[in-house]
Amino acid sequence: MSIEAETQTEAVETSQRLSSTVVALGFVSLFMDMSTEMAYTQIPRFLTLVLGVPASIVGLIEGLAESAASLFRLVSGYLSDRSGRRKPLTVFGYGSSALAKPLMALVTLWPFALLLRLIDRLGKGIRTAPRDALITEATPIALRGRAFGLHRAMDTIGAVVGPLLGILILKAIRGDLSHQLRVLFLFAGIPGLLAVLTLLLFVHEKRDSAPKKPATALPLPKWSELSPLYRRFLVIVFLFNLGNFSDAFLLLRAQDIGYTAIGVMALYALFNVVEALLDYNIGILGDRIGRRPLVIAGYLLFAVVYLGIGLAPSKLVLAIFFVMYGLYYALTQGVQRAFAADFSDPTKLATQIGAYHMVVGLALLPASLIAGALYQYRPFLPFILGALLASLSALLLTRLPSPNTNG
Template sequence: MRAGRHARLAHHSPSRLANLPLTHGRARRGRTGGALVAASVVTATERPAVELPSRRNVWAVSITSLLTDASTETLTGLLPFYLTQALGAPPSAVGLIEGVGETTASLVKLASGWVSDRWRRRKPLAVFGYGLSTAAKATLLVARSWPLVLASRFLERGGKGVRTAPRDALLADSLSAGSRGLGFGLHRAADTFGAVIGLTAALVVTLAAGAATRMSIGAFRVAVVVSLIPAAAAVLVLALVAREIRPAPTAGEGQSGPLVPRRPRFRWFLAAVVVFTLGNSTDAFLLLRAQTVGMTIPASLGVLILLNVVHAALAAPAGRLSDRVGRRSVLIAAWGIYAAVYLAMALARKPWQVWAILAVYGAYYAANEGVAKAFVGDLVPGPERGRAYGAYHAAIGIAALPASVVAGYLWQALGPGAPFLLGAGLAALATIVLWGLPSGASDPITAAPAAG
């Protein structure tokens, strides 16, 4: 997936990105009556002739996500096998660990988004969050029972929670509405290219350690060490390259409003996201499902690589398409693909079917993740975006815990196909809710050039 995404990144390389309509300005201060004027901090209120800082942020955030996902996916692809084979954890424990991790991340995102709006700073929180996640991954070196893995994932996902809402708000503030879909698509493409790198590293470690049929503690510890290298590099890139863009205060709620912005269309969208996420259990169950049809650990990692190649190749085009035809239309198509994929996974009986199904699943990811984030940026003005992204991710996380826990128990009680049937049904319902989203400008984006 990453190879395809790499090609797409080359297609949208600096010359293409340079043409994106980007928004930012410079707040200046000087001595009264003097000629000296010192540039202090980038803000989202003016549009200077030179737009390098905003383009720089798009690439800084994208490269940071690429390196981080390379680190994370080195472990994520192996973790279900480490838990169930090396540590003897049941499928319900896998669901609990992933559900708690994602819920923790999402609740922290709600708080960090609010803080970033109040503070009018995005970058420091993002850098701290990436650093915390890196430190937490190192604790997996000593995690020899699934409760310790749960604790490690709790800390690692907490770091993700601290960084994500401020990072997404920084990216949205760096782009105009007309280029936001493409900008987030490029970010998702880079992130997914990192996943391909990470999954490939996991595959190499698995084969080199002789763990093709059964994961061992030693093989997993090697993967942890490998994962720490790009994780540390990601922290340095964001800290040294990204530039702060401070949203200007606006009349109304501004930075002092509620945790969830009072934007009717935004809240409707959140409701649709919650319904969808209740059926969107952790992808760890996809790996376990692949094993039930006879796929080995290397084959399971290979199918994830294919998924990510498709995701990477289509993320930027899907984002660009959403700039042209609208975010809602693209998201409805994405959720429809998801419903079809989960229904097919419930019925899959042979390895080749899983390969085909998960290749299509990559198209869902491409049309959903970046487009949904761009949609949030459209629905909410700049000074409220930290809270908006926090609320968006919190909604996903709150629903993710019961989704993964219920999926684990359905698997054990009714069989491997049951969680996927539930996911397909809820995705179809969520698509209907999203279809009913009121149209028009009921959420005017005032005093926020980044939205226009």
């Protein structure tokens, strides 16, 4: 091979590499999801069996936490665009979530559990849009699906490792369920701290992301400023997420069918293993064939999975549908975020990505409240509703034109 050909080959290979910032943010999410899933998998059990609250209160706590966070997804995106800085808000968001996990060990009344869930989810809301903007700005558009796929894959690896570590911790702790779970929440603070340290030391934002105009020149975000195509997409996303209630109800379903605390963690790790194995390659596939077909397939699979979980007659059948749930996550989570970025105005990138995350979060309050009420009446009913809304959303998405990118 000639020197010129070798040089061209090296240039192509280099162009296919993701930046160190994207990789570092992947590790940040890996550590934070370890922390989150160690705690989150046991919060429904903690609320219902230790604090004694009904499923409707679980729905209230999860719905309020996610929906309160949704406002900050847009606000933090706006503030990030206004200041031209992504990292400070990202650090604050991850730091808030890292602090909330170990404090759950002190809770004796459910309103304090709600407060800590609010702090945790507000942290997620604050960090999400500027973090996704960091990923987008550090990545060529042709590699955007790969970048979000890698980020989602590492996030999911954390979601696998977290429950597995939780199993080891629960096995090592002696005492009643309350004592075991409180010690587990304390341990969940360790990977959260590692996430914040990784972010501080290894993530660097592009200097040219600073605004060219004075900070006051950026107007407040308005729904009307989004493109008509993006607004249609967000309406479909909202409709889908009205049936995509908190995973806490999936964990309650597993508990009701007979899974123990360790069994619930193992089940949650299982579906995350499936997602982790598929995320990155599905992100690459989205770059090649377009993102919309993958999101549609994910919505349809979601409908099948929710029907299966809602009607599962045994632990084995439930486990099979949890495996399929991992495939749904792989088809949609990273790909759908990249799809939203494709619709966004590059001059208001974090704000418009924040609009997507806000819409997702706003749907979660009514979704979780409805799910909580239906679950208390008949546990399978919220899953039937979710399947119907997912099917309708998939149909609407087939009629939505793609943006002028690889969508």
